[in-house]
Amino acid sequence: MSDSVITLSDSDFDLHVKSSEVPILVDFWAEWCGPCKMVAPILDEIAAEHPGKLTIGKLDIDHNLDTTRRFEVMSIPTLILFVDGEPKVRVVGARGKAQLLQEIQAYL
């Protein structure tokens, strides 16, 4: 993992998301979710290919229920792209790399 992949929690979520100078793609995931594990390496690749343009924020829903509820996440993996602290794109369910890039391309 590079610097562009960070771990988020209920306590520092707003701090990171609101202060981020680049778009931050938050990955709502959990250890027991198979499709989440398939998406994780793709997110690492996307982060590595867009240095300085995108941060990936990992939020383990098991330990961060407040944030999970606040954004009404009811299915994982859910990815939400925040730009200037505002949610702009929401992707529910696992996707291939090309499809994911297509969803967020406009903000990179």
Add this chain to the structure above:
Amino acid sequence: MGTTDAGRHAQVVVVGSGPAGLTAAIYSARANLRPLVLAGEPSSTSDQPGGQLMLTTEVENFPGFVDGILGPELMQRFEEQAARFGADIVRRRVTRVDLSERPFRLWTSDSAGQEESVPDVSADCLIVATGARSLMLGVPGEDRLLGHGVSTCATCDGFFFRGQEIAVVGGGDSAIEEAVFLTRFASKVTIIHRRKELRASKIMQDRAFANERIDFRWNTVVVEVLGASKLEALRVRDTTSGEESLMELAGLFVAIGHEPNTALFQGQLELAANGYLVTHGGSSTSVDGVFACGDVQDHVYRQAITAAGSGCMAAIDAERWLESSKHRRP
């Protein structure tokens, strides 16, 4: 494994990476054929690398695992075993095939999400193991509320329904397995089934009937999925009286059966009336040099172990076909 370029020729190309495809890969790899496995791309339906087992929990009937094993872990082991013998496993989706001449040509999703303008993979022989995917209900509201109370993955989403009332639609083993699993979270799980008895195996039925949190709604079909921003209720119809009523629920899981992933091969390989690939004499299809295994050609047994067994057959058939001198490349 990565999402890097697949582009190359291989003697054996396997399309699909469930128990059938990866068993075919293990056998082909051990025969020194260096198979290329086009494993598919991530999704939250059964149409993903690893196949249907990626969305299950405990697999209790795969021989050798006395205490059971988690579906995703079992598939991870299949994959590692195939890779150990030299199978090249690539997470790409095949978007088009041309089986009209040899070598067969395949197009895969490239990194920009567009089909390669030229085929990027060619194969002397092809093993089709694309499996089957879960059917959805196809009723109003279902698509719109997918991920907002409607789920295709109990293991992914059960967690969100802690203490809530939910429903599972279906009457087979998958439906019952999901319902039993979901009682870990939900306060009540109603199984909605269009008949008055279950199709599931005896052991699964016994578990369902013994579970206090599981309720049944017989002779009932879902007509509409209702809710503003998330699932709130189902409109259901009693198939005997024709009466419609509302069921208030927070979650809906659909397990009503499968359809084979054969769209890629329509017009090129012989399909049965029900859409499944037709095989004969082991794993041969209607095109010489194309073999099929697993759920894409089996609507009867549909088990991990039968898929794996047929994957082994396809690999052996493919190896013998390659060995026959007329197919050997210089």
